Amino acid sequence: MIKRLSAGLVAVGLLAVLVGYLHLPPAIEVQLSERNYVAEATDFSVEILRDNWGVPHIYGETDADAAFGLAYAHAEDDFATIQDVILATRGQLAAEKGPAAAKTDYLVQWMGIWPAIASGYQQLSEKARAVAEAYAAGLNLYAAHHPQQVSRYLLPVRGEDLVAGFTFKTPMFYGFDKVLGELLDNEAPHEVAKAGDSPLAWLPRQSLPVGSQGIAVAPHRSSDGATRLLVNSHQPLSGPVAWYEARVHSLEGWNMAGATFPGAPVIIHGHNEHLGWANTVNKPDLVDIYKLEIHPENPDQYLLDGEWHALEKRQATITVKLWGPLHWTVKRDVLIAEHGPALRTEHGTYAVRWAGMGEVRTLDFMLALNKATSKVEFEAALKMQAMPSINYVYADREGNIGHYYNAMFPLRVDGWDWQKYLPGDRSELIWRDYLDFQWMPKTLNPDSGLVYNANNPPFQATDGDDDAWAEDFPQSMGVESVVTNRALQIEALYGAQEAISPEDFVRLKYDNAYHPDSYQVRTLRRWLAAAKPAALQDRKYQAALQQFSTWDLSTDQQNTSAALAVMTLEPVQRARRALPDFDEIDRAFKSAVDRLHEFYGSTAVPYGEINRHVRGEHSWPLNGGPDTLRAVYGGPLNDNGKFTNKAGDSFIMLVEWDSDGRVSSRAVHNFGSATLDDRSPHFADQAELFVREELREVYFERKALINNLSRRYRPNRLD
Template sequence: MRLIKRGLASLAALGSLALLSGYLHLPPSVEAQLSARDYQTEARHYDVEILRDNWGVPHIYGDTDADAAFGLAYAHAEDDFATIQNVILATRGQLAAEKGFAAAKTDYLVQWMGVWPAVERGYQRLSSDARAVAEAYAAGLNLYAVHHPDEVSRYLLPVRGEDLVAGFTFKTPMFYGFDKVLGELLDPDAPHELAKAGESALTWGPQQSLPVGSQGIAVAPHRSSDGATRLLVNSHQPLTGPVAWYEARIHSNAGWNMAGATFPGAPAIIHGHNEYLGWANTVNKPDLVDIYKLEIHPDDPDRYLLDGEWHELEKRQAQITVKLFGPLHWTVNREVLIAEHGPVFRTNHGTYAVRWAGMGEVRTLDFMLALNKATNKEAFEAALKMQAMPSINYVYADREGNIGHYYNAMFPQRINGWDWQKYLPGDRSELIWHGYRDFQWMPKTLNPLSGLVYNANNPPFQATDGDDDAWVEDFPQSMGIEQVVTNRALQIEALYGAQDKISASDFERLKYDNAYHPNSYQVRTLQHWLSMPKPEALQSEKYQAALRQLSEWALTTDRADTTAALAILTLEPVQRAGGELANPDEVDQAFKSAVDRLHHFYGGTEVPYGQINRHVRGEHSWPLSGGPDTVRAVYGGPLNDSGKFENRAGDSYIMLVEWARDGSVSSRAVHNFGSATLDQRSPHYADQAELFVGETLRDVYFARDELLDNLSRRYRPNRLD
């Protein structure tokens, strides 16, 4: 999964908001907001106790689901209020009011996407339970703000339930690459080729591209050496920020009993387990965005052609407030245009309308709560059938021994005969799809004979080490199913598939594999490059010795490997090429730079990888194994001014779940840093970092009596006044 802001930064075609008409003003006064007494009164409606274990992880106990959501919000705010606040401001389209002009593009995108009109239309159609959970979570944040007023933006209060629902509407399309597609549309140098009738995309093949994160693995009882069912939850995320994992346990007397991890501003556990079942999420990237080139009337730029008739573009205003300096703010208005297809961008290479899976979707919280409270495979699948999550793979396991991989996505009901990955003519209404394919069309692998399922951001046609996964021929090209095969997928199938019976120790040990598969895109490209003639600049003995060293690389990223750093630096343009043929000149330059910099910092290229690859938290730094697109995923680099890689993404929250033969559940986990995301004074700011580096998991206290023996703090947030 990638950071949302990375794609938004490419929306350069929005232009300078400062040049638009607007007005200068001061921010709203605190007196205009609700009083602290109002928020305290609201908080007294909730009965919740927070028990923090000896790792600082909050275990939330409430009578109702709403009580538990209130406690989750308060506990998470204690550990990372600043990030939650920024997430909510971004979701509202108000981040620039707090952060300045750099955030204005995000604010415009929220309004361009129509997030808030969708929430206003759909909020009351959510279940009463989901609305109660969202509003309780908001109340928990409001109470924290009362207790810590110095941390609160003038633009935040009051937080409302709609804010949390809108967060899903805005963010979930980013996980399948919506931001990247818009960035390419607005890039004047990118190709903008129009599709033609009868032109279809290529069929699926074992291609590879830039690795993206996450993996999940499940093993059925008949494949385990001890008859247990096991699940690996191993998403790869940034280690800090708006989509970094936060661990929590939620328990209500209404049947909510989840342990796992969530994101800032999300009022449910996103992946983990309850006593009955569990799941791991990985990003999938089917083609779920369609771009239509509109034919604009030659004399009226606000009219477009559709089925031979001219139609008027609808208009609404996006209002964006930007912090300038000190207390001064500038509010501007920008027009948003809307065609029947969806919202519109005018560019210097044409006018385009955009339609995407999940546009206007507000039911995601209902979906998440249904997953959290599912008690069997049928209930889990019933949640998936809601089609309220635009994308994301689910690797599933339960105490009955069922395992599965679901390639979940909201697949548009597109007509066949077109290459939907190209831009489409905007004058044909039959290309404007309405609705999504039924659950039966979701590629899935359930209870395979081999007893193993996995996903590592690879296509759904490779989900087990047997032959009973989904078949590419059964799915039309118009579904746009991705083609990427990652190194991690190759390694998982090779390593786990080689075990006739997978023991508990093997299941955990193999997760930390840090090697590249000989057939991986990276290794094949490196070997081909090594066989090519080298330019004059690489003929000296320094570079020739490094080439010989690379040719003997053991393909590992172990911290003791003395060639891994040279290899990772050389492969950087190969990874960046995203499955396309890397430019050999760029690889030459990356190699030369790697040799030069390693000599500069270390006097040579044979350097133990752990001396360079570092896990950093505050003033502490640890040597670390792992690299890009290895099962032990670590994304650092490039070399900083001290000649180090600093781990920034990849393996973060890791959980291993086990259901024994008798159906009892237990789990172990580790966070990349600790529960205290921002507070360097907390003992939990970095208390799990050494476990993480040492590839060790700790117990999750799922049973209350076990938790009570390992407490660090116990309190009721609405009684702290």
């Protein structure tokens, strides 16, 4: 999570033993004897039908029944990750993982996740609480069936755990953890804004995510009158935010196919029979940091509106695994100002306020999206303002398409540069509310019939001229300004098609080239034209430079310059639009040449020899690279001279409503439904499809599913 913490926070996990106590955690056998989780699960009416790819299709009578089945199915495929997610959300991960996880545990408690849940859980709808508690019951039943896999700190899983997961994790998608890390970096600048400061241009505080894209095409732009949606989020291929595919169906109107994250009791993006959406990460400025003026004689008081106020305190309790069954529990104070939780650093004391602070309604919001049947109902969910950030690219059976730059934008006063740190002694700078839905930048049913997002600004959302205009929105929203290579390619490739055919829609998604006007290529051209240092005058470097100058900008697996290009461009990708020093690129280029010669004796190596998709003992050559539409993030070279694909394209879904409004979809997962079990036939059964850039049918209709089953069972009837 946070890369750098103050010495005091690191001490939480490592050195604060003087205020702790040694103990043994309770045995699993004792915990299981205290409650009969099998008996508690008998009331759920659910059946799991796994298709021939192992994908679970959950059929429940009620929404709660379906959530129960979703939890059990996901646990069968990835219980270890779900367990880690729940322990992290509770601030108990160090109890299982040891001192390295203590920083995450402290962050959870510093953010006030559990006080927010304690005061807000009952404010959730009865339906949302029933879904959360049913999902928890599904995990508890799996734990009872597989006690050897269960942490001593897990049971019982409760509905509150799943709701808290949204409260904790959603701010991380817009970079909250990285902003906090900057605050705790003693070498970073910490300039405090002054009244009247006005930023000339907004620069992101940190790099954007590795990527995502969503594209929607309206009937009048399609060659066959269909509406199409591409769901193509780029995530790590494994771990707590890796996609898991599922279908959820209840008799109460829940009917979603798509993907979710470990520990999430809903489908996060995908489609129902009426509509669908793709998510991409956005990063407006949603965090404010206030420098507090501390009383010179009392470090527990701060100045606000001319008066000294006491910092409130609550206690963080962190349990750390030492060795074997021995654990140590440590207690630390959390400081709280009027603005939010505070931190003491070497350069001052700061309080922090962020969008989604204490937000507990996200599950209600997600359920409303999952069960929406029209654009009106979809927008009604967005108007709840219960999701701190995330773009939505939307399409429906009526032919509506749209891009929503969703975020909870703080309602800030004018006249300040909100990208800087704020003075903590003025209460008018402590915002209390968010801008209304009307201020959300959006592009709906554009004349061109195409909308997209690839982590680019919302003011570039279609290949026409009727997207949102930056001038219509306040600078205090801090909308990002980076235009990704993927955005340029989408507009150039899809925009060049007067009528987009079904084949074009898929083919163009797998484009693996860089646009000539991308920041990567523009930087590369300037670097190639610049004088080179003495270290690069050797014959092999000059030959590589000549080779590089003829690169055709593709990352196809047959391309013999792509490996050299991807390795050289690494500091450019990392810097985004902020131009790195040419000496950084020089070093990356020299290292690339040296490493390629070390492993292959040449820099002219087919990219597929290096760029590999790996699952277990299998390895396949792969097209694609960073910030291409065929997104692959695999560097640096490993000890075998290979890139191992780690992130980027993962779960991909293409949804189509034909001219009569009938829905169908195709999808592929980067590996398969069996996340951890290498003995399962579904551990890697989709990997070759993924590499060949092919999609398989999603069995949305029950009749098609029944004809393609691999297993059918009721999890609470296994005994």
